[in-house]
Amino acid sequence: MMDTTTIGLLYSGVTLILLFSGMPIAFALGLSALGFMAVFMPSAHLGSVAETIFSELDNFTLLTIPLFVLMGAAIGKTRAGADIYNSLNAWLHKVPGGLGLANVFACAVFAAMCGSSPATCSAIGSSGIPQLVKRGYSEGLATGIIAAGGTLGILIPPSLTLILYGLASEQSIGRLFMAGIGPGTLLIVLFALWVMFKYKLERQMATGRDDAASQAILEDENITWHDRLSALPRLLPFGILIAVIMVAMYGGWATPSEVAGIGAVGATVMVILLYQCYRPDDIKTILSGTIRESTMIMMIIATSFLFTYVMSYLGVTQKAATWLVELELSKWVFFFWVNVFIIVLGFFLPPVAIILMVTPILLPALNALNIDLIWFGIVMTILMELGLITPPVGLNLFVINGISPDIKLKNILLGSLPFIGLMLLAIVILCLVPGIATWLPNHFYQGG
DSSP states (O other): OOOHHHHHHHHHHHHHHHHHTTOOHHHHHHHHHHHHHHHHSOGGGGGGHHHHHHHHHOOGGGGHHHHHHHHHHHHHTTTHHHHHHHHHHHHHTTSTTHHHHHHHHHHHHHHHHHOOHHHHHHHHHHHHHHHHHHTTOOHHHHHHHHHHHHGGGGTSSSOHHHHHHHHHHTOOHHHHHHHHHHHHHHHHHHHHHHHHHHHHHHHHHHTTOOSHHHHHHHSOOOOOHHHHHHHHHHHHHHHHHHHHHHHHHHTTSSOHHHHHHHHHHHHHHHHHHHHOTTSHHHHHHHHHHHHHHHHHHHHHHHHHHHHHHHHHHTTHHHHHHHHHHHTOOOHHHHHHHHHHHHHHHHTTSOHHHHHHHHHHHHHHHHHHTTOOHHHHHHHHHHHHHHHHTSSSSOHHHHHHHHHOTTSOHHHHHHHHHHHHHHHHHHHHHHHHOTHHHHHHHHHHTTTO
């Protein structure tokens, strides 16, 4: 008979080996759980696997996932990213680094409708990166803006990552969405300030040079008021859709699941009316993409529930929680090492796997140290944003490399490094001023 610690280490090791082998996340978690269930648990539990999974998936909140995925798939099928980017550029071109700022804000707007970081990178980057390079921005800055801006997709509501964290930690999805607004705005401001500073630096370095890139960055773009006003109709529908979602959710008119339905219907109607995506092939592409991604996510959720069920039955979760508490680390020392642990996991695993595997283990220790779970969920999300732009599995880096194959991956990585520093700075600021994340949900949910 093995002790709980040995079983826990073996369970974690087998799961990580399966994940690193390239096996889909859902199959890796499920296979590991079933294997340890067969070896270490009574055989009767194998017969109740379907019932266990069904009981966990029988949750009305889970409806938000396919609906928000449908919303993102509908928006992603169109030229919405290019329209948002061009419209914002028309109004920001007079600001130093206005073209770069347009990309940052376009990523934020698209993320608020899509909720997917890779989709945001692809939609905005396919138009934004060529224009940035054409206007003399360095390849590193151009790709770094999109890589970092794309990460806003998992923080700015509606966010699938926050939904999954809410399910794993049994926290209110509405509170988490509201808590993401302040930190999301903070990151947008930090990114914008860096873009303005870096643009001025590159423009200053270009002075006196006669190469094409230097001449391009020194050249002023001529956009008239007619161009600005004509750009508004392309931006207005997205603003209205976001406003309706925000008012419905934060005004208390609808639950997150109902808001997801409003967003899905609104986005579908918008792409049909504005972008003529009414042909059978268009609708098929949107629906098939929604079904594939939703099925993938729901499979991961189902097998992660089974994974944590086995871990809890074998006492691994309780043993790990007891060990963490018995370390008697101070609140901030514990928080620091948890941050390091999540960052390291982010190098290799996607956010979905990290949330569903790690959150149940950390919850008892977080509660024991009186760490606000809503606040920690936002910090954890930012940490997982780092994983999207750090090798070896930085998904956003490879998305950008795919849409801009002429730019070396090294330049993309170097351009992303300052934004990694800005994300870490944002976490420090949230530690010093936690109200940035907690004030809104506490204010709107008083007594809740």
